[in-house]
Amino acid sequence: MSAETSTPADAVELAGAGTYSPDNPAPVIEPPRTRTKSTPRATRTNFEMYGWLFMRLSGIVLVVLVLGHLLIQLVLDGGVTKIGFAFVAGRWASPFWQMWDLLMLWLAMLHGANGLRTVINDYAERDNTRFWLKMLLYTATVFTVFLGTLVIFTFDPNIQ
Amino acid sequence: MPAGTLYRGREGMWSWVAHRVTGVLIFFFLFVHVLDTSLVRVSPQAYDNVVATYKNPIVNLMEYGLVAAILFHALNGLRVIAVDFWSKGPKYQRQMLWSVVGIWIVLMAGAFYPVLDHTLRTLFGS
Ligand code: HEM
Numbered sequence: 001m002s003a004e005t006s007t008p009a010d011a012v013e014l015a016g017a018g019t020y021s022p023d024n025p026a027p028v029i030e031p032p033r034t035r036t037k038s039t040p041r042a043t044r045t046n047f048e049m050y051g052w053l054f055m056r057l058s059g060i061v062l063v064v065l066v067l068g069h070l071l072i073q074l075v076l077d078g079g080v081t082k083i084g085f086a087f088v089a090g091r092w093a094s095p096f097w098q099m100w101d102l103l104m105l106w107l108a109m110l111h112g113a114n115g116l117r118t119v120i121n122d123y124a125e126r127d128n129t130r131f132w133l134k135m136l137l138y139t140a141t142v143f144t145v146f147l148g149t150l151v152i153f154t155f156d157p158n159i160q
Numbered sequence: 161m162p163a164g165t166l167y168r169g170r171e172g173m174w175s176w177v178a179h180r181v182t183g184v185l186i187f188f189f190l191f192v193h194v195l196d197t198s199l200v201r202v203s204p205q206a207y208d209n210v211v212a213t214y215k216n217p218i219v220n221l222m223e224y225g226l227v228a229a230i231l232f233h234a235l236n237g238l239r240v241i242a243v244d245f246w247s248k249g250p251k252y253q254r255q256m257l258w259s260v261v262g263i264w265i266v267l268m269a270g271a272f273y274p275v276l277d278h279t280l281r282t283l284f285g286s
């Protein structure tokens with residue numbers, strides 16, 4: 001009985017809110033991730049985990065592909081001086097370098113696009129801005145991967 | 161720097177910033193690079209014209225910068241992977257960062273002459 005009029009020892013004092021006790025409970029604060037009626041049901045996939053894993057696996061492969069590419073293009077055999085149409089024709093005469101470039105194109109574009117998706121999610125705070133920036137990113141990515149693939153497979157050394 | 165902060169303002173934060181900036185830079189370069197390479201489907205002249213810009217001294221210097229960005233992103237990316245998958249990774253993350261910086265300096269010194277060879281020869285004669 002006497003406990004109801006005096007303050008319990010474990011009561012919490014919040015700034016400007018008076019004293020909370022079993023008779024004067026603090027307002028309930030909803031946990032931020034509570035599932036509500038408007039939460040879509042089937043969103044529980046492991047997409048982000050696979051994205052995380054992909055960044056690491058593709059990164060390891062890209063070390064070889066991209067550093068090898070830079071070595072060939074900028075360091076060996078006269079560096080940038082030698083590059084021209086004839087040089088590309090010589091390289092893409094070999095299926096090995098075609099496949100190298102194709103794999104590098106796909107992995108680097110997907111790795112970079114997924115990385116940029118993270119960056120957009122981090123900095124674009126308005127829902128609309130975020131949505132449209134990502135649409136722009138996905139459009140540019142699909143276009144670039146498609147164009148690059150087409151160029152490798154339709155390359156014609158005797159174009160003129 | 162706020163007291164008691166393990167991450168903010170430390171090497172870990174700055175290496176993350178550099179990893180992010182270099183990643184975005186490389187992506188934008190790759191977008192332009194696939195466009196310029198696609199000119200091989202237009203004509204040999206169109207392609208050789210665009211490649212001529214790669215041989216301009218200022219652009220050549222930017223290529224050295226691109227090499228710098230990629231080397232850092234690649235080496236630090238391997239460090240991030242080691243931190244995530246190697247059981248002792250988190251313990252040695254600082255030592256690994258300084259190893260990354262050390263290897264990066266050595267490789268950049270080694271790349272200086274080969275990458276800028278074209279500019280050195282055009283500016284200072286052969
Ligand atoms: C050379 C080999 C490469 C390796 C080892 C590598 C490694 C990585 C790793 C492990 C991450 C994830 C970082 C994290 O989750 O904190 C990452 C992020 C990223 N990478 Fe790469 N990467 C490489 C090449 C590239 C290339 C070629 C591009 C551009 C086309 C690129 C663009 C990005 C971007 C934009 C991010 C996101 C950065 C962030 O979220 O802060 N990377 N990279």
Ligand code: HEM
Nearest residue numbers: 066073083088091101104105108148149151152190197223
């Ligand atoms: C300034 C440095 C670079 C130069 C001079 C250069 C040069 C070239 C050349 C001459 C080609 C034609 C095909 C071949 O010879 O293999 C090519 C294709 C390609 N490069 Fe690079 N490259 C550079 C940097 C990069 C980087 C950093 C990446 C990746 C992040 C990259 C990705 C590619 C891809 C994906 C292709 C194939 C393009 C297509 O499918 O049409 N390059 N590059």
